[in-house]
Amino acid sequence: MQRLWAFLLVWLSMPLGGWTQTTTVTSPDGSLVVTFRLEEGRPVYQIDRLGMPLILPSPMGFVLKEQPPLVGPFRLIGLVRDTVDTVWTQPWGEKKHIRNHYHELRLQLEETTERPRRLDLVFRVFDEGVGFRYEWPEQAYLDRFVIMDELTAFRLAGDHQAWWIPAYHPNRYEYLYRRTPISQLDTVHTPLTMETADGWFLSVHEAEVEDYATMTLAPSDSLTLEVDLVPWSDGTRVKAQTPFRSPWRVLLVGDNAGELITNYTLLNLNAPNRLGDVSWVRPAKYVGIWWEMHIGRSTWGSGPRHGATTENAKRYIDFAARHGFDAVLIEGWNVGWDGDWTQNGDKFRFTEPYPDFDIEEVARYARDRGVQLIGHHETACHITNYERQMEAAFAFYQRLGIHMVKTGYVAHGRNCIWIDEQGQVHREWHHGQFMVRHHRRVLETAARYQIAINAHEPVKDTGERRTYPNMVSREGARGQEYNAWSEDGGNPPEHTTILPFTRLLAGPMDFTPGIFDILIKDRPNNRVNTTLAKQLALYVVIYSPLQMAADLPEHYEARLDAFQFIKDVPVDWEDTRVLHARIGDYVTIVRKDRHSDDWYLGSITDEYGRTLEAPLSFLEPGRRYLAEIYRDAPDADWRTNPLALEIVRQVVDASTVLTLRLAPGGGTAIRFHPIEE
Amino acid sequence: MQRLWAFLLVWLSMPLGGWTQTTTVTSPDGSLVVTFRLEEGRPVYQIDRLGMPLILPSPMGFVLKEQPPLVGPFRLIGLVRDTVDTVWTQPWGEKKHIRNHYHELRLQLEETTERPRRLDLVFRVFDEGVGFRYEWPEQAYLDRFVIMDELTAFRLAGDHQAWWIPAYHPNRYEYLYRRTPISQLDTVHTPLTMETADGWFLSVHEAEVEDYATMTLAPSDSLTLEVDLVPWSDGTRVKAQTPFRSPWRVLLVGDNAGELITNYTLLNLNAPNRLGDVSWVRPAKYVGIWWEMHIGRSTWGSGPRHGATTENAKRYIDFAARHGFDAVLIEGWNVGWDGDWTQNGDKFRFTEPYPDFDIEEVARYARDRGVQLIGHHETACHITNYERQMEAAFAFYQRLGIHMVKTGYVAHGRNCIWIDEQGQVHREWHHGQFMVRHHRRVLETAARYQIAINAHEPVKDTGERRTYPNMVSREGARGQEYNAWSEDGGNPPEHTTILPFTRLLAGPMDFTPGIFDILIKDRPNNRVNTTLAKQLALYVVIYSPLQMAADLPEHYEARLDAFQFIKDVPVDWEDTRVLHARIGDYVTIVRKDRHSDDWYLGSITDEYGRTLEAPLSFLEPGRRYLAEIYRDAPDADWRTNPLALEIVRQVVDASTVLTLRLAPGGGTAIRFHPIEE
CATH class of the missing domain: 2.70.98.10 (Beta-galactosidase; Chain A, domain 5)
Structure with a gap:
């Protein structure tokens, strides 16, 4: 033709x-x-x-x-x-x-x-x-x-x-x-x-x-x-x-x-899947040893406050198992984090644990409890150091039963390092042809070990997940951690109302939502600039097949009512629709679970409250659903009263129009579950 | 309390x-x-x-x-x-x-x-x-x-x-x-x-x-x-x-x-109905002797081309009866239009027909055919002349069985005239307390004769239709007639995408849509800046309980396919919802007929085409409807191909999402009629 x-x-x-x-x-x-x-x-x-x-x-x-x-x-x-x-x-x-x-x-x-x-x-x-x-x-x-x-x-x-x-x-x-x-x-x-x-x-x-x-x-x-x-x-x-x-x-x-x-x-516009059977790539909800370092409660490097200890890892694994999470991420377990690691990327050893971390024991403990581990490769963008160990590093993880690795490329500006055959050091941008080639090599190598990649400080997403379905998520924007320590006041409320129309057009983002300790007890000068309900809504608004419940286990145990939404929300979808969209102001997205007839809704606003009418015409006509609504209480406000959350249940169908009342800096998260009749 | x-x-x-x-x-x-x-x-x-x-x-x-x-x-x-x-x-x-x-x-x-x-x-x-x-x-x-x-x-x-x-x-x-x-x-x-x-x-x-x-x-x-x-x-x-x-x-x-x-x-914020039983105020679709004067084919004043003749009125009455219209408006039938009537408002006689217009015979002819007449009071804003005759003028119309009068206040700037007891002439703005009082007197007088008012060149609408339900419609914006003769190119395509968010917030407008002779044969330098489909959509987009089919009968007889929508569309509604809204760009409105289970949709755009998704969740769940869709043909364009219209039928229900494809300067009009099963 x-x-x-x-x-x-x-x-x-x-x-x-x-x-x-x-x-x-x-x-x-x-x-x-x-x-x-x-x-x-x-x-x-x-x-x-x-x-x-x-x-x-x-x-x-x-x-x-x-x-x-x-x-x-x-x-x-x-x-x-x-x-x-x-x-x-x-x-x-x-x-x-x-x-x-x-x-x-x-x-x-x-x-x-x-x-x-x-x-x-x-x-x-x-x-x-x-x-x-x-x-x-x-x-x-x-x-x-x-x-x-x-x-x-x-x-x-x-x-x-x-x-x-x-x-x-x-x-x-x-x-x-x-x-x-x-x-x-x-x-x-x-x-x-x-x-x-x-x-x-x-x-x-x-x-x-x-x-x-x-x-x-x-x-x-x-x-x-x-x-x-x-x-x-x-x-x-x-x-x-x-x-x-x-x-x-x-x-x-x-x-x-x-x-x-x-x-x-x-x-x-990307080529079809080149990897064949990718049933080993599994979307996952995870917790991990991560936020506690960002808020200064523990450290990546070794020492008395080392986060990645065998004991602490088991605590997270227990928590994950108790609440049905798929996976646990552990950062800082391998040698190389001590001193200014951002300047010493060549020190990272990707198969060598710190002495207080028995990775074999942790992997066995997780396996016995049906929890996956998520591996971690922080490279500080020292590419030669990483590529020399890469094959062994993925083989090591594969042997431990690990199918997912978070990579990291922390380096400021043009500082991604490679060393040529004459020993000369070259420093590259994160976004040039050199790093494009590197990321492609990582994907292809990881695929051979049936490992999926979640890249932080990555090259930008251009849709390669179609061709390499083991490219599951990445960062590539200001994520949650800026709320923990940035000196500019963290992410303002409007930030997440812009991401869906900018960064997220490129592909999934590992934003790591779900901070319940909004005012961050450990960091008096920092806070999360949302209400609690908005943190829940982000699980639907921000698409990623890999979603973290980023806060500490004890903060979830203290709010099991709100935590239920994070436990329920899936990470793999049959369909996605947008109900309201105004860039930088508000957005409402609904998604249908790929493995059930449930639908989920996430609606978020910027620093101003909104009243949005949401027709539920996406629901299957003629069927009744129980809507479990997690919304801002009437007096909620991200500045003054961020934790005021209401959880209400309501029977709805496709002809229902719900009024979403978002507090300033707030949101609404809803699970729609069909009522069997 | x-x-x-x-x-x-x-x-x-x-x-x-x-x-x-x-x-x-x-x-x-x-x-x-x-x-x-x-x-x-x-x-x-x-x-x-x-x-x-x-x-x-x-x-x-x-x-x-x-x-x-x-x-x-x-x-x-x-x-x-x-x-x-x-x-x-x-x-x-x-x-x-x-x-x-x-x-x-x-x-x-x-x-x-x-x-x-x-x-x-x-x-x-x-x-x-x-x-x-x-x-x-x-x-x-x-x-x-x-x-x-x-x-x-x-x-x-x-x-x-x-x-x-x-x-x-x-x-x-x-x-x-x-x-x-x-x-x-x-x-x-x-x-x-x-x-x-x-x-x-x-x-x-x-x-x-x-x-x-x-x-x-x-x-x-x-x-x-x-x-x-x-x-x-x-x-x-x-x-x-x-x-x-x-x-x-x-x-x-x-x-x-x-x-x-x-x-x-x-x-x-307006007081409730003060008139009691207002069953005599009936929303109406009408045709009339009006557009033919605007395009210069006939005249308001007397002479060989006088529009308001007995014979011509009967022609419109026949047309109205044949196609099920409620009413016929006749302008220019009474003495006062000759010469520069805008400067000689005191010449208007509101009960005195021109010799070639037998108003008794016309009223009888209309009555016999089940068609109402709409009376006309052009005042040129000579208020004293009008008020002196007003009581008699409404009584005259009432005797002829007329329940609706279009008033007119053509005068430029501060030229609404009243004469005080000393004979001194005063000239007022259309919008000051003097004219507010005048319009209130007109409404109260008309109500006593069971006559409803459609005011042109009016004071603006501030919701008095709640208190005086005989205040049915008015002008108060650039209407269709500017397309017939204005030297600035007529109303640009965006005009009607702004009106719903500005003028129409105040209340109903007698815009007089429905020009089928888009290129206006009689006026080579003027045209209507829309497609044909958009003219149809205006019947839903622009709310008025009084809607004119403004074009000449012969233009409708030549396009009976498109005309069917104007014949079907009601003028009185049970409910109104807005599906798409962007001021000056596009708007989609759906309304439910007050006297049947039909719904109607009107969607219009400015000079640019649009593709809009319209979920039909407003339809009754579980019921199937026949959608009669009047839309721009694929090659329609207001500039080059304004008459290209497609009429298609499709079975839909509340779960259907219709894609509306609006041509540049175009629109879509839809009737949804329940299928009896």
Whole structure:
């Protein structure tokens, strides 16, 4: 079919004078239109939707090292169209069945020089977004090459409001989001989410970053965003050899902010599962030796207050077993944490426990109680040290029955270290091609040992969980721990009302919700800036197949009423829908459990209270449900009365409209359980 | 109960040192809080909601003529609280049963002078808004008085986005809405609708304007709006005598824009029906001799192209009877239209037909065919000429069996004329106390003849339809006729996506939708800036108990497929809900017929297309409906292909989610009819 199309189109376009005319490709429902043309041989694309220009005519191309730039003049030597419409199944996820439906246009370009280089442009146009990439086929006049700059730009049609975090800053992705017009942007990370004056929501991101630098966006003139690839330490951007291809540059589009959340274009643009049977990747709810270090009650390093002791681990394992948790994370058990470990990453030993931690005994204890352990690999971003031990480290965990490892790459700014064969030390950004390659190696190695990865201080998510389903979760934003110690007051209430529309568009996040000790007894100058009910709601709002109950066991034992929601809430979903969405203000998400007929609702607000009407039309018609509602008490307020929680039960059905009353800084969490009749 | 409260509160507050402390009154659900205090004896109020200041501490009071200003120092001599929670029934309306639920606080103030004047402040706090008014009881030291200025102000808490039309401009309320921050406001009419940066929607308006000037809002410093009463021609604002009371100053609040539309605070603040049995007020769908004058095919005045001839009226009556319309409007039938009638309002004779119009015969012809006539009183705002004939004019219509009259007040700027007993001519604004009094006299006179009023170029709506249910509809915004002749290109596509959130918050509007001859054959330089489907959707989006099918009969006969929707759509509703709402971009409203189990949906967009998901959870659960969908064809576009309409039928139920695909400038109209099984 694809070949026939190609033939027909070649033939049809001939009488129009060769290949200089404009070519368009529309989304299946016709609403999104990509227009491509060669302007004096230079490639230009634009994107329109239902009469509205989204991306004005914008340039494409590359600056290469020690070669002429790859920007044209080109001529079109072939054009291939294709249509795909399939449904695939996520082994785990926020939605089980995902439709992959797009029109594809491949433009085969060749330079008009004597030694012409070739470049393909591929557009995939979905009803909800557009992806396009560059492909370099094997060819006569290009083999190895080095990209010094990618010239792709997004010329926006207005000075849209944007929510963004700055790129090239020391703390990686861990910044509070700023909201400004596009004209006031720094160089920013993606996803970059925007709201237009005319009521559209856009987000620019990338998908399937296989062997390439990740992309930041730099404002050139006020309304144009230029792709700015994160460089290697040697100043180059991407080292390549044909055949080669770039990641997909992606524009997501929604008529409302909620549609961005249920947009699966990024996943669809990644290749299908390469690992085969991944039944060993199991979504999990976990507790662990973690928050107690953040609040200063114990330490990662050895000594009298060492957190990762055999005894303490058993305490968490007992707690997990008692309350039905799947797993326990233990940080700080291995040698390397003493002194300023962030500067001494080469000291980490990934198979060598501290003397007060009997890992064999802990693993046996956990196994006997039906609890999994989650391993931990903090690398301080000393990549060479880690990669030298990686194979052994995963084998070690596999032998102990561990199927999940949290990795860590704490390092400020451009400080991810590798040592070349001459012994020379190189320092890289977390986000360049070097680290993309590293993370891919970790995933592939871990997969061989049937281990899933939860990466902290990671490279950003670009949807590789579709291809590598052992890439289960990651950090890559300011998480809960900032509430424990940051000197800027922690995460303000609005932070979690922005994440679902920005960071979380990229994929799951291990935010670690569920702090019940809101005022943090151990840290008088710090606190969590939410109500208790909002902490519960985060389990539904923030999607991750790996969710921590982050607080200490004793804080949960003291509030078993509220804790019941965390015990009940699943981490693997059949479906996800968004009921209310206003970026930075409030969001309500409902999800259906993949393994029962239960639905769950999470609704959160910023520092202001809200009254939101939630029609329960997602429930199965004709069926009655018991709604177990965990909500802010009438006098709750994140500042003055954060623990005031009401738990009420109510019989509802699909025709019920619930009024959610969120306190300032508050939230509501609901379990809907069918009543058997 | 009220008395007991008053007693208790007087007693409780005594120990705190008299009446100087702060007093609060909250809405029934506690979300809205009004705080009142006397600052050095001067009244100050503020309004907060769920932790968010909506109105910062703001002043109250009056400048009076030839008296000291009424601004304090006051002391509080009494305080009365009350709670009301009732449900009342609209005889006709957009929703049948309306809950009226508020907490009231009455503050009885007295000046601290030797000859103290008294002033009461009354606050009514609903969950969805706040109303407050001034009341002057009968008292020793104030009898007749003249208000020169009302000092009420609204100090806003942010530079909110606002949608507004300017006050004191020649064309009354007939301007396109501008959207700017509050800091860039002119003096504006109300309702003034605002969106805050934190996701709240506010609208400032007034209710129950009985005998007072209407209110405009003037920016004082950038974020304070001061009440600016429309003056009499003599420069005074309000002529009063105790007991007297101001209108309610009203702040409507919604968590989303759609909640403003289903906010019934304004109606609740008007007094209940004073007319008793109003079964003679019947919502109606009508056609009429009207659009043909606007497009220049015939004239209001006499002559060879006179529109209101006996023969032409019969043609419309036949058309109405054939297609089941309730009524026919005939304009230009009475003497007074020749020459520049806008300057010669005293020439109108309201009981004297032109010779080519046999009104007795037309009335008989209509009666025989079961069609009502709608009378017409164009006054050119010569109030004295009209009022001298008014009693006779309504009696004349009543004798002909007419129960509905369209009035008109065409006059530019301050040109509403009255002649005093000395024969002196005075020229007034349309919006001052003089015209408020006039409109009230018209309603009361018309009611005595069982006639309902549809006022064009009116005073603005402040909810008097609750008290006078014969006040059925009015104009008071740029209507359809601007598409026929305005030199500014007509109403842009976004106009009707702003009206529901601004003008229509005040009450029903006789917009006169339904132009099928979108490109207006008779007017090559004018056109209607929508698709055909959007014209249909307006019948649901724009609420009026009186809806015109405004185009010529022959244009409907040529498109009977599309016309069916206009024939089916009711004008009286059991309930109204808003599915999508973004001011100036798009809106989707569903309404349930009051006299059947049918539901109707109208969805419209601005110049950009939209894809909107509409869950049909409003339908009765477990029941199947036939959806008759009138939508833009895939290639429809208001600019290039406005007539491309698709009509499809689909079986749906409460669990269906319909995707509405609106073309640029387009819309969707749907009838949901239960399938009997």
